[in-house]
Amino acid sequence: MEDTIRTGEMIGGRYRLVRPLGAGGFGQVWLAEDESLGVRVALKRVHFPGQATAEERRERIARAVREARHAARLRDHQNIVTVHDALEHRGSPWMVMQYVEGRSLAEEIERHGCLPAETVARIAAAVLSALGAAHRADIVHRDVKPANVMLAASGQVLLADFGIAMARTDHRLTPDSMLIGSPNYLAPERWQGADPDSAADLFALGVTLYEAVEGELPYPRRNPTAVLTEEPRPPRRAGPLQPLLRRLLEKDPALRSDADAARALLAADPDATLRSPGRTGATRTTRVITPEPVRHRAAGPASPASPGAHVAITSGRMEMAKARGSSRADLFMWIFAAAGLIAGLGGALSADRGEVLKFCLLGLGAGSVFGYFYGWAQGGLEALFGDLDSLTVSPGGLTMTGRKKDEYKFEHLSAVRLKRSGATVSLSVKPPSSDPEREVFVGRGIPAADAGRLMAALSQYAGDKYHGPAGLP
Known part of the structure; x- marks a missing residue:
């Protein structure tokens, strides 16, 4: 029989046992006081069966040495319990470990x-x-x-x-057939x-x-x-x-x-x-x-990431209005600026030569201002009252609705790439042919949580064709 270990016993002339913390098939763990440093540590004593043979003792001692060696190699990792020391007491190996309260x-x-x-x-x-x-x-x-x-x-x-x-x-410490x-x-x-x-x-x-x-x-x-x-x-x-x-x-x-x-x-x-x-x-x-305690909590609704589920993101209406308004404003500003310049030149033909520059500048300025506000009004109203741009990711592929309506099957694509900048998410796809990668969707005002779920769905459904990113920037 093994010697009985008691509370208060000194191990290795340094560690005084306070109380047992737990036991398993290979040993018992004690809370101990390191009397040299005045800190608490955990001591693990390797357990020998009552009728252990010399071979069984050798195997368990070797296992303890191996645990100490492996843990020592990883001791600087913040998520691994640190092993500080290994020693022998009354014929049994002990390990001195970080005490986790x-x-x-x-x-x-x-x-x-x-x-x-x-x-x-x-x-x-x-x-x-x-x-x-x-x-x-x-x-x-x-x-x-x-x-x-x-x-x-x-x-x-x-x-x-x-x-x-x-x-x-x-080296193996157990037979090949032993699990x-x-x-x-x-x-x-x-x-x-x-x-x-x-x-x-x-x-x-x-x-x-x-x-x-x-x-x-x-x-x-x-x-x-x-x-x-x-x-x-x-x-x-x-x-x-x-x-x-x-x-x-x-x-x-x-x-x-x-x-x-x-x-x-x-x-x-x-x-x-x-x-x-x-x-x-x-x-x-x-x-x-x-x-x-939540033992009896009812199951909630299925997660968007559950098998076969669709994950969709939709542009925010105000963000889309700003983006479309700005884009249309730039376009119509140049169109009306050019029209104003032509009108200014036409008016200058019937005026004195000294008035040519005046008419041109007046037409250019009036056309630019009118085009800018017209573009903002048209783009903004279209976004505010029209269909929002949305992207849906399903196990089969991608579906875009809104200003652009399109559909892509994952099996017909060689690559899918997502980019995120702030609240803007853009998606690009590449066909199996030599055609270049092209942007097929831009979503604005997308919350970080929605972007994260979209990335998870693409990683899940597109598999190796999804080229990242895996996480949010």
Whole structure:
């Protein structure tokens, strides 16, 4: 049997145990006081089964060393729990980690049932940032789940427990046939025997985010292998997170978004963007707002980004009136200026030669002023009382109405590009032929939220033909 660890015990001659924080299959975590620095830390003790063989002890010690090594490589990342030290006490390995005052995402889900989409989006951005850093360092977490996502009281979101993480240079600690990870969060390819990779981490994150926003798993909890044959339950509360969830829960890992692509898709919705808090305080704090319990909240209306939905933007009437009025004013000013100049020359023919310049200037000035105001009146009235310019994005293509009526199927295009400057959005398309790219729609007075939903829809429906941007400038 293992020695009993008690509150108040000194570990490594420096860390005094305060109280247990939790336990898992591979160890127990304690809150401790670093008596050298006078700060609180978390200590994780690697657990040995009661009848552990020498080989099992060796494997778990190696796992602890590996977790410390991986976490140390990522210790400067603002969304990863820092490992400060590793030591041995009474024959067991211990890790000294950053103490996160707060709760895990699993506890938050247990307490509230489900979280608002805005809160889950902030969590998603932080965890995607952490996974992106790990994957760039060739480290696969292998156990992304709500219990390993920490929500600090300060608002910081951190990914914890790299205990079963694996780098490309690591030796295997378990037989090839053994599945490592939490069954309900395993990607389909892992059940089929594929090696764990970054795509499997992203699938596990998709399940985690789905559970956070919906309050339930996308597949039956008692049948985790349903991921092989069943489609995930259609989300009801995810709202703008639905495109992200679909991409993360793709059964084919080749079609699944990586961390950077998922962050870009998340940033396409302006309400879901996030800058996670840095430990240096250089960035703004990400607040995780705890809502009232919503277990029995009725499902709301379908999101515009739900499968098969249409997303439309329409120009603001006043902005369109200004734009059309200004455009018509410029056009008619030159037309009437030219007409006034000709009339002035005609009048000068019947007058003295000294009056020629006077008549020309008078005709030019009168024509310019009249044309300017006439153009403003015509363009403005047309915009105020006519059909507004609008653009609709659907799974099949693009539809423009208003002054210009047109329709384009995505299958007949080789590229779709969106540009945004302030409240003006312009859309350009390029046919598969050698024809140049051409602007087909200009929308004015478009709110940022509408522009973000449009970008998300284009990214979702046009696929690789959409050439960005993924987020708002």
